[in-house]
Amino acid sequence: MARLVIEGMARRPKQLPAWLLYDAEGSRLFEAICEQPEYGLTRTETALLEARAPELAAALGPGVVVEFGAGSARKVSPLLSALQPAAYVALDISADHLAPACRALQQRHPDLPVLGICCDYSRLEQLPDHPALAGHGRLGFYPGSSIGNFDPAGARDLLRQFRRLLGPDSRLLIGIDQPKAVERLEAAYNDAAGWSEAFARNLLTRLNRDLEGDFHPDDFHYRAWWDAGQSRIAMALVSRRELEVHLAGRPWPFKAGEPLITEYSHKYAPEAFLALAAEAGWLGAGRWSDAAGDFCLHLLVQADSEQHRSTP
Numbered sequence: 001m002a003r004l005v006i007e008g009m010a011r012r013p014k015q016l017p018a019w020l021l022y023d024a025e026g027s028r029l030f031e032a033i034c035e036q037p038e039y040g041l042t043r044t045e046t047a048l049l050e051a052r053a054p055e056l057a058a059a060l061g062p063g064v065v066v067e068f069g070a071g072s073a074r075k076v077s078p079l080l081s082a083l084q085p086a087a088y089v090a091l092d093i094s095a096d097h098l099a100p101a102c103r104a105l106q107q108r109h110p111d112l113p114v115l116g117i118c119c120d121y122s123r124l125e126q127l128p129d130h131p132a133l134a135g136h137g138r139l140g141f142y143p144g145s146s147i148g149n150f151d152p153a154g155a156r157d158l159l160r161q162f163r164r165l166l167g168p169d170s171r172l173l174i175g176i177d178q179p180k181a182v183e184r185l186e187a188a189y190n191d192a193a194g195w196s197e198a199f200a201r202n203l204l205t206r207l208n209r210d211l212e213g214d215f216h217p218d219d220f221h222y223r224a225w226w227d228a229g230q231s232r233i234a235m236a237l238v239s240r241r242e243l244e245v246h247l248a249g250r251p252w253p254f255k256a257g258e259p260l261i262t263e264y265s266h267k268y269a270p271e272a273f274l275a276l277a278a279e280a281g282w283l284g285a286g287r288w289s290d291a292a293g294d295f296c297l298h299l300l301v302q303a304d305s306e307q308h309r310s311t312p
Helices: 002-009 024-034 041-060 077-083 095-108 152-166 182-188 195-210 270-279
Strands: 064-068 087-092 114-118 138-142 171-177 220-227 232-239 243-247 250-254 259-266 282-289 295-302
Touching: 002 250, 024 041, 024 095, 024 195, 041 077, 041 171, 041 282, 041 295, 064 077, 064 152, 077 095, 087 095, 095 114, 138 152, 152 171, 152 270, 182 220, 182 232, 195 220, 195 232, 270 282, 270 295
Parallel strands: 064 087, 064 138, 087 114, 138 171
Antiparallel strands: 171 295, 220 232, 232 259, 243 250, 282 295
């Protein structure tokens, strides 16, 4: 953590890994964001999964479902009911959030083997050996448009990482938030109730606690804006004045108005996302969207898979 923070603070602009936002308190605050009227992504994706679960299950086929960044694991339940997989594996960075999520999911699906792995899935070398995983194909599930937190190069690397973790002939169901009116996008990350701001500010609390930082939250104001050139929302804590903070044993100067990027959220039109996926060795095999075209689920297959080679 210290190494990654030092690397991020040395960048221009300063930018920290988005997963640092998700300690126990950050995960709780994000759940509150998802309930806000301005933030429709979660409701839209959940409704799409519920309405199209039988079609999705038929397209995915049998195997073990591996969810990357499971969080509360609330979205996957309709898919599990329709699919009846051999097992479900939840990967998440926050152990405090992961354990109760797995317990709740196990109660809803008592006959399903439910496994939780606390990890940074972008750096995980391999899934651990477990009897519930042996002899089954793997079906990746990556909801929430979380891949938007990575820049395009990082997103390609992550999709390649998913190929390694899932293994040959695997499939991946991934949620993608699509571009829409700027006013709607900026409102979603500047909710009137202030949950998005609290979520970003909690990062400073975590840094102070875990890496002996001396951030004063009042020295920064929160800002989220649409960057049309990069097709992304940028979220940042912006220094109100010239100052110096200490973190991970080092001093870090800030100029007045200098941003500390807490996360990006890239938005992809279908063609743009499929082009990105192809660079990582995935091909589109299906797409499901809401009526307004705000959000879609892409089914990806590996470009060199037996399934693809056998398709005319």
